[in-house]
Amino acid sequence: MFLLWWVNPTASSLSLSISLSLAFSSFLFLSALHCLQFTAMAVLEFAQPFTLFSPMRGTTLLHLLFIVMLQQGFSTEKQFQIIQTPSVVFAMSGNTVTLNCIINMEKVGAVVWKKHSGNNNLLFYSDILQQNGATDIRISWVHSVRIFDQSIQIKNITLQDTGVYHCVKLDSYKKEYRVGSGVTLIIIATPSYPQITVDHFSSTEDDNSIKLTCTSHGFSPHHIMVTWLKDKDRVLSSQSHVDSQNSNFSFNVNSTVTIQLQKEDIKSAVYCVVNHTALQIPLTKAFYLGRIMQVQPTLSLDSVHKVLVNTSVRLNCTALEFYP
Known part of the structure; x- marks a missing residue:
């Protein structure tokens, strides 16, 4: 009307x-x-x-x-829209994650999921892959009957699941009709317990120093903070470098510090403290400087008075402030 x-x-x-x-x-x-x-x-x-x-x-x-x-x-x-929110999803390794995809109207054609790899979007999940058993058994549709909600679930996620996932609407000719903006999946993996190694040690009059390196690996995402402490209260200046392990999408960190040694340092400890979003409390590794330091002794000889020829003399030599 x-x-x-x-x-x-x-x-x-x-x-x-x-x-x-x-x-x-x-x-x-x-x-x-x-x-x-x-x-x-x-x-x-x-x-x-x-x-x-x-x-x-x-x-x-x-x-x-x-x-x-x-x-x-x-x-x-x-009017036709593909809504993928949130645009970034963080999930702990081993957990189950949901990637959302909502379409706002019905239209002829299937919905598939593609994963961005290099410059290409590779087919990741679809009804045909599921029916033919050609997909990972960890992946499934959130709803068995789907009209508007085309979300998927991935169980027992690993670092290899890191990537950008696009929800794609196909037309009746199985061509791409609309491609969602994508959701970036970032897997959170815990860094390994830090290890400290000695890169350089010198105990001479000109150079009495030690260079230490702290390493941790297998973490994700790449943001990590490494702090050096001396006796747990003094922050030492250091240099850190993070690099990736392309084979499993994890990262490594190497942090170095150089310390000018004093005699009093034989009782001191140096701590490498690693903090990451996957940790509830920081990881701490201690290195005791007394394990490697050497302190030359100071010698003291008793004064000698005049003595007669062919007589015995007793001399005392004292070594002080040596280590170990």
Whole structure:
């Protein structure tokens, strides 16, 4: 049902307002119908022609606005959407993760999932792969009956599942019709317990120093913080470097520190502290400087008084402040 209306030039302003109100009500009702644009064209075809300077020019402008809104706001091509939120998902290794995909309207054609690899999107999951047993048994649809929700689940996730996943709508010819914006899956893996090695040690008058390196590996994501402490209260200046293990999407960290040694350091300990988002408390490794330090003794010889020839003399030599 639709309403045809016409304004008499001699009608009162009240009648014009009522007519305009009815027209807007009719427009709102018709906008909910799929055949709205065809109805609008019929209205224009049978409406009386008006000039721009006519007293009824408001009626003409209303019709123009009506058509512009139809052409710009009611196109089926523009309405179809694939919604993938959130755009980034973090999950602990070994857990189950859900990748969301919502389509806002029905349309002929299947929905598949593709995983971004290099410059290509490789087929990751679909009904055909599932039926042929050609997919990973860890992957499944969230809902067995799907209309709008095309989300998937991945169980027992590993670092190899790291990547960008796109929800793709195919048309009736199995060609890509719409591609979702994608969701980035980042697997959280715990770093290994840190290890400290000695890279350089010198105990001479010119160079009395030690260089230590702390390493940890197998973590993800790559953001990690390594701090060096001396006796747990003094922060040492250090350099850290993070690199990736491309084979399993994990990362390694190497952090080095150089310490100028003093005699008092034989009782000191140096700590490498590793902090990462996968850890509830930091990992700490201690290195005791006394294990490697060497302190040359200070020698003291008793003074010798004048003695007679061919007589015995007792001399005392004392070694002080040596280690070990």
